[in-house]
Amino acid sequence: MFSLLNIRVGFYLAVRQLRRASLWTTGLIVFVMLLTFLNLVVVTGILVGLIDGINESYRTQYTGDVILSALPTKNYIENTPDVVAFIKTLPQVSLLTERYQTGGTIEANYLTRTSDTEKKNATGVQVIGIDPVAEDAFINLGSYMLEGAYLAESDYDQILVGKNLLAKYAFGEQPGLTPLKDVGPGSKVRLTINGHTREVFLKGVIGSKIDVLAASVFMPASELRTIMGRTDQNVAQIAIRLVPGSDPDAFKQLLLASGIGEKAKVQTFADSIPNGVEDIKKTFAMLGNGFSSIGLVVAAITIFIVIFINAITRRKFIGILKGIGISGSAIEISYIFQSLFYAVIGSGIGLLVLYGLLVPAVAAHPIDFPFSDGILVAPVDGTMIRILLLVLTTVVAGYLPSRMIVRRNTLDSILGRN
Amino acid sequence: MIEIKNLTKTFKDGPRETQVLKGITLSVGNGEFVAIMGRSGAGKSTLLYQISLLDEPTSGEIRINGREAHSLTERDKMLFRLAEFGYVFQDYALLPELTALENVALPLLMQGLSNAAAEEKAGAALTRVGLGKRMKNLPSQLSGGEQQRVSISRAIAHGPDVLFADEPTANLDKESSATVMDIFKELHANGQTIIMVTHEDEFALFAERIIKIDDGQVVSDIRIRREPPPNLPK
Numbered sequence: 009m010f011s012l013l014n015i016r017v018g019f020y021l022a023v024r025q026l027r028r029a030s031l032w033t034t035g036l037i038v039f040v041m042l043l044t045f046l047n048l049v050v051v052t053g054i055l056v057g058l059i060d061g062i063n064e065s066y067r068t069q070y071t072g073d074v075i076l077s078a079l080p081t082k083n084y085i086e087n088t089p090d091v092v093a094f095i096k097t098l099p100q101v102s103l104l105t106e107r108y109q110t111g112g113t114i115e116a117n118y119l120t121r122t123s124d125t126e127k128k129n130a131t132g133v134q135v136i137g138i139d140p141v142a143e144d145a146f147i148n149l150g151s152y153m154l155e156g157a158y159l160a161e162s163d164y165d166q167i168l169v170g171k172n173l174l175a176k177y178a179f180g181e182q183p184g185l186t187p188l189k190d191v192g193p194g195s196k197v198r199l200t201i202n203g204h205t206r207e208v209f210l211k212g213v214i215g216s217k218i219d220v221l222a223a224s225v226f227m228p229a230s231e232l233r234t235i236m237g238r239t240d241q242n243v244a245q246i247a248i249r250l251v252p253g254s255d256p257d258a259f260k261q262l263l264l265a266s267g268i269g270e271k272a273k274v275q276t277f278a279d280s281i282p283n284g285v286e287d288i289k290k291t292f293a294m295l296g297n298g299f300s301s302i303g304l305v306v307a308a309i310t311i312f313i314v315i316f317i318n319a320i321t322r323r324k325f326i327g328i329l330k331g332i333g334i335s336g337s338a339i340e341i342s343y344i345f346q347s348l349f350y351a352v353i354g355s356g357i358g359l360l361v362l363y364g365l366l367v368p369a370v371a372a373h374p375i376d377f378p379f380s381d382g383i384l385v386a387p388v389d390g391t392m393i394r395i396l397l398l399v400l401t402t403v404v405a406g407y408l409p410s411r412m413i414v415r416r417n418t419l420d421s422i423l424g425r426n
Numbered sequence: 427m428i429e430i431k432n433l434t435k436t437f438k439d440g441p442r443e444t445q446v447l448k449g450i451t452l453s454v455g456n457g458e459f460v461a462i463m464g465r466s467g468a469g470k471s472t473l474l475y476q477i478s479l480l481d482e483p484t485s486g487e488i489r490i491n492g493r494e495a496h497s498l499t500e501r502d503k504m505l506f507r508l509a510e511f512g513y514v515f516q517d518y519a520l521l522p523e524l525t526a527l528e529n530v531a532l533p534l535l536m537q538g539l540s541n542a543a544a545e546e547k548a549g550a551a552l553t554r555v556g557l558g559k560r561m562k563n564l565p566s567q568l569s570g571g572e573q574q575r576v577s578i579s580r581a582i583a584h585g586p587d588v589l590f591a592d593e594p595t596a597n598l599d600k601e602s603s604a605t606v607m608d609i610f611k612e613l614h615a616n617g618q619t620i621i622m623v624t625h626e627d628e629f630a631l632f633a634e635r636i637i638k639i640d641d642g643q644v645v646s647d648i649r650i651r652r653e654p655p656p657n658l659p660k
Contacts, residue, residue, distance in 0.1 A: 013536070013538060016535065017532070017535050017536050020528075020532070020535055020541070021532075024523050024524050024528060025523050027523075028522075028523040028564070029523070324519075325519075325521050325522075328515070328519040328521070329521070329532075330504065331480055331507065331513060331519075332507065332508070332513055332532075332533050332580065332581075333504055333505070333507045333508025333509070333511075333533055333536055334508075334532065334533065334536050335501075335504060335536065336504075338536065417481075418480055418481075419475055419480045419481045422480070422515070422519070
């Protein structure tokens with residue numbers, strides 16, 4: 009079938025049929041192919057991007073590229089000053105921030121409560137002690153303020169709370185998390201850590217979508233150390249941002265080789281993502297592929313109908329072509345070339361729209377999901393596989409109807425007999 | 427030489443059978459110009475389709491230059507039609523999206539000629555029928571007579587053994603019909619075998635032999651003259 013001669017004649021016919029076809033019809037078919045391509049790539053890309061958006065937010069707003077945390081048996085990283093000093097000497101390091109971390113409670117109605125039986129307006133929290141300047145430089149924490157102001161270096165009785173800790177922003181009461189009612193910037197609350205209490209003012213509300221920021225209390229590290237009664241400089245976390253182009257895995261190996269692994273758990277950003285998140289991502293990708301498959305079937309049916317109608321209305325001419333000695337294979341190949349043209353041009357325009365418009369646009373203006381800033385994930389290799397899939401489907405969908413018509417009796421086709 | 431023996435063709439429409447050709451036997455020599463005539467429904471076009479291998483007879487034999495043509499495979503018939511036959515249809519049968527030149531060049535490409543060689547040969551064939559200046563025109567930009575001349579060019583460009591014409595003047599005015607018949611006359615003068623179906627007496631007279639068909643049978647086979655008639659008044 010695919011002899012060079014048949015391909016040459018098929019191509020000759022296809023080029024001329026396409027060149028002289030109605031511009032509107034060609035445009036419409038190419039548009040369908042474009043939409044199919046975008047459906048194939050964008051649906052999956054957004055679903056996966058939703059999870060990747062969470063992951064990316066987690067990286068940029070909390071962990072950095074590599075994060076050191078206390079070993080499971082410890083509450084802090086031993087010899088933190090030495091560890092930090094060593095890390096700062098490494099050329100791959102761009103920024104780092106140190107964090108103290110402990111559990112505690114904050115209570116809002118401790119002054120107005122009249123009896124011990126009255127329900128406390130309180131909630132258990134994770135308290136994170138930070139260097140406000142370093143943390144702002146590292147994760148730009150100040151930019152996430154929903155209300156109030158960010159911590160100043162000199163603040164000592166001020167805290168920031170994540171929005172999920174306040175009833176007016178929280179989704180609702182969740183097990184183990186009772187949002188505080190009637191509390192906002194300027195409110196005085198009681199912070200209790202390890203039995204030590206301190207009255208502090210709520211200075212600002214953090215509006216991040218990632219849980220670790222949205223459900224934690226942040227305060228200056230020096231104050232937290234005082235409340236915790238700590239005299240050492242050992243922190244619970246060191247988050248590290250690498251210079252662009254550095255490999256987090258290689259950096260992790262470097263730290264482990266230096267013996268830091270004996271003092272801290274060393275994880276790349278990817279290591280720190282819970283397994284479940286990856287599973288959700290895979291599930292979403294599968295769902296996206298499922299939705300896209302429907303689009304692919306629709307595109308296949310569209311091409312099938314277009315080519316079938318084209319072939320059936322040209323049945324007489326197909327008969328004439330066969331009558332004057334043009335092989336059926338050459339005629340079928342001409343339709344394959346036409347289908348190929350629609351798919352390739354549709355995908356080509358799709359690529360331009362995708363990488364020239366959609367990906368940069370969504371990156372600049374992420375989709376505002378309640379729990380993440382969704383991005384459009386469209387890796388080139390995955391996109392190429394989808395293009396291949398679209399082209400193959402289209403070619404088959406174009407070939408089948410042409411074969412159905414070409415196989416009909418030559419004279420019946422010429423004379424229009426059934 | 428085309429030899430036909432006991433050729434029959436029966437069409438089936440459910441339980442109903444209609445025998446259109448009822449055992450036709452005849453032969454056409456190389457270089458002959460034969461007109462097949464008959465009233466509508468007599469079976470003349472059906473006969474042409476069987477001889478030209480566009481259709482499959484119900485029974486009987488067709489030999490072309492000694493070769494059994496009726497039992498050829500579909501692919502061999504296609505090759506036969508491509509290399510040894512030329513067709514002129516009543517409604518020109520040109521592909522609307524191909525120019526005159528491309529319509530004529532297409533079968534030549536299928537014969538393995540390069541694009542340049544095929545278009546050169548096609549150009550020569552179009553020039554031969556007086557369309558040297560209309561090569562780039564699409565069929566829709568040509569008159570009926572011009573389209574039929576393109577169709578003739580396509581049929582003769584590869585130098586076929588036999589030229590089959592099915593009512594080639596039926597859709598044309600007098601002037602265009604005369605032009606087409608003049609071309610046939612010239613082709614025949616150069617030794618081209620032509621088998622033409624027509625119902626018009628004046629054009630049948632261009633042939634040297636007239637076979638009349640009625641009710642699926644040959645009712646007369648007359649050799650009228652050796653020389654083609656003079657030009658018709660236009």
